[in-house]
Amino acid sequence: MSFNVNEKGYYGEFGGAYIPEMLYPNVEELRQKYLSIMDEPDFKAEFNQLLKDYVGRPSPLYFAKRLSEKYNTKVYLKREDLNHTGAHKVNNTIGQILLAKRLGKKRIIAETGAGQHGVATATVCALMGIECIVYMGEIDIARQAPNVARMKMLGAEVRPALSGSRTLKDATNEAIRDWINNPVDTHYIIGSAIGPHPYPDMVTRFQSIISEEIKWQLKEKEGRENPDYVVACIGGGSNAAGTYYHFLHEPEVGIIAVEAAGKGVDSGHSAATSKLGKVGVIHGCKTLLMQTTDGQITEPYSISAGLDYPGVGPLHAHLAQSGRGEFFSVTDDDAMNAGLQLTKLEGIIPAIESAHAFAVLDQKKFKPTDVVVISLSGRGDKDLDNYIEYFKL
Amino acid sequence: MILGQQKLLSLSINPASFTKPCRYKSLKKHKNTYKVLKTLQGKNILKMNRITQKLGEDKKILSIYFSAGYPNLNDTVQIIQDLEKNGVDLIEIGLPFSDPLADGPTIQASSTQALHNGMTTQILFDQLQNIRESVKIPLIIMGYFNPMLQYGVEAFCKKCAEIGIDGLIIPDLPVDVYADEYKSIFEKYGLINVFLITPQTSDERIRFIDSVSNGFIYMVSSASVTGSQSGFGDVQENYFERIAKLNLKNPQIVGFGISNKETFNQATKYAKGAIIGSAFIKHLSESGSRKIEEFVGGIR
Known part of the structure; x- marks a missing residue:
């Protein structure tokens, strides 16, 4: 039995890309390019250097x-x-910010629950000098004040997710909506091994x-x-x-x-x-x-x-x-x-x-x-x- | 059997095979096609499907979306009847979902309220059980995929066919997955599935979507979630014109960003029709389920 993703983006019966058509060009671009970019020698060199000297x-x-x-x-x-x-979150955000740069993206969005992925994303955006917007449930913002402050210090804008239950899943919905509204210049750094293919595989490879x-x-x-x-x-x-x-x-x-x-x-x-x-x-x-x-x-x-x-x-x-x-x-x-x-x-x-x-x-x-x-x-x-x-x- | 049906549909509703000037009116004239259809299959899907018939009429289509169960749980049937009475051509009944990720704040809020009111898939089907006794215009259910998956895709389609629902719009069921896994089920029950295109969709993909579609194409006016903008500029105008020039076999109906007479007219300059969602829901929020006449009357 294989536990690698197949060419359609599935692990067994799970996975795939159940996305609105509005997201198709972005997700498809990523699907076509992520493996070849990650395989480029200069990408690998930069990724490994940062993991060593910056992440430790x-x-x-x-x-x-x-x-x-x-x-x-x-x-x-x-x-x-x-x-x-x-x-561990930073392993993935370093990888994705380098990928986003090679895709020519000028703006980064992310979702966060407790704020760890938000901080890891805001960190790499500060490192690269790229605009960063982090969606976070209104309720999580209230109960994770120190991480909200860290993200702000790092130059990120923290936008409250006011819909639904106002926690992580709603922050993810808001980030997806942002991506729908900004289909050309924006890369969405998903923080976990979730989302449409190729995200689960891409995040897994970085981790x-x-x-x-x-x-x-x-x-x-x-x-x-x-x-x-x-x-x-x-x-x-x-x-x-x-x-x-x-x-x-x-x-x-x-x-x-x-x-x-x-x-x-x-x-x-x-x-x-x-x-x-x-x-x-x-x-x-x-x-x-x-x-x-x-x-x-x-x-x-x-x-x-x-x-x-x-x-x-x-x-x-x-x-x-x-x-x-x-x-x-x-x-x-x-x-x-x-x-x-x-x-x-x-x-x-x-x-x-x-x-x-x-x-x-x-x-x-x-x-x-x-x-x-x-x-x-x-x-x-x-x-x-x-x-x-x-x-x- | 299923293959036969697929052939039947693409054969029957392919306006490209007709001469262009009477593209939409021409369907009824093709008696031979009907004969072929009747020979191939006992019941005539094309004749039965109200969407195809409506698209054949020589007029611009006004389609209205609302969230079922909003503002009150049991408003659904009354709203549908009032919309028809006031000349709306096609209705999209929103099946509420907890996480509507392609929708802006207005539809999110109405969807959340509908769920709070107690709306479920089964309740919606119960409400619509006898809808065809009073309503003749095409009805489409628009909803996200997960509630349909839980109901069972085949059971859902079967129920829609029994009630007299004509089509479905499922924003998070991509055309590729539909074509691979679900097309035969939809066709078995005579349901038209409607796909979206956006200004970012490549011509190649639009042609693929056109080939899989058998009713109309839902043309998203701009890169946005629902209810995000007011008015169309040159960018939209150019996009509408570009799509019109592709001469697709399916007519296009424009959605997202249409809120009044002006935007309706802009959108339908090139397209067959237009869909109003958020603006109608805002009207419902302000005026309740009455005064629908006022709203529709303001559009055309």
């Missing part, structure tokens, strides 16, 4: 000794939290640096390139896609995906799309989607603003449906406690999104000889208010 790559693969002792297995952390801007590094780093530390398991949290699924990419066709590597269960999968306040979703179309992509029986998209919930997306990237829908990926759901409480535990055992405060991935250690029993690589996709600085409130610190 390679990010370390760290053997978590005390965590490993506690769970009697070998746990490695892929330290995406140490990237510039504090998460695949994560698993590329894991391979050689693990070879140095363990004498083998393949771990027994790779673990990542999934909202739309960009850090997971990058973490899995080079292991998708290595059957001995177990792929573990961790979704946010919120207050419990069946509580009505959850973002566990693989459990609660049905096949549907959102933001140009056929995938698993949380929706009413009437096909209206529902609002997910998670304590982590980066995981509360009602869909999941089409690659992940395919991993879930085919059984290639093992999907877990982690509640707010379990994620928060896993985050605190990582802090106490290893001295690392994770983003609440990433904390979900660590809670899997309590749900699945690994063997003492297993090598388990967990993607630590972001740092917890942005979540301090949440940690303070939750633990009454």
